[in-house]
Amino acid sequence: MLIDGYEIQELSEDHAPELAAAYLRNREHLAPWDPVRPAAFHTPAGQTADVLARLDVVRRGLGASWVLVHGDDLVGRVNLNNIVRGVFQSGSVGYWVDHDHLGRGLASALVEHAVERADGLGLHRVEAGTLVPNVASQGVLRRCGFTEYGRAPAYLFIAGEWQDHLLFQRILHDRPAGAPVP
Ligand SMILES: CC(C)(COP(=O)(O)OP(=O)(O)OC[C@H]1O[C@@H](n2cnc3c(N)ncnc32)[C@H](O)[C@@H]1OP(=O)(O)O)[C@@H](O)C(=O)NCCC(=O)NCCS
16 A cells, blocks of 8 residues: 555455444535435444445455555545446446545545556456546546546436536556456
8 A cells, every 4th residue: 555554455344333433424524425325324233234235246246345444443445336347347436535534645546456456357447427526536536547538417316316427437458358367
């Protein structure tokens, strides 16, 4: 990991209590950019259920998840979602960083980590969608070599509304779809 004092760890069930604490601490910070969360989401039991469901997705090869740890605190997360193989070979990246740890290049490090792993999985492309006013997230993606390629109207149901998103992608290689990773 690039930044002193921080470590990227693969998501495990053990992270559930710290994830619940982090989501609670960052409730207001994340609310404009996330789906509306049920109350249980911010509890250890709710996070245990969420993590177990997520680990099943990971086991089936449809996603991958990492968390960012600083001392005893969990202070960020990055997911590769919706991995599709065949002629697409694509995954979608999502991320957040704790409000007390912003502006240190941590989101960029998380996204780079996910992109490296996507490359290792043989994916051809990583995509991301941001809400139109989310300039912080757009800055992360540009800094990580993503290119904006369009605007999708009413793309995701975020903060209780269908909202337009700006779409970004980074192409990882030009090998044939499904070719072995060199
Ligand atoms: C977006 C977010 C992940 C950025 O985290 P971060 O660790 O502060 O980001 P970084 O330090 O890696 O910043 C990388 C680049 O993004 C841009 N950036 C970050 N925060 C910014 C801000 N508040 N305003 C404008 N640009 C910003 C800058 O270009 C920055 O590069 P620079 O420092 O070289 O100028 C964080 O603000 C967050 O968690 N937001 C809420 C959740 C969210 O929006 N997730 C993404 C959903 S698509």
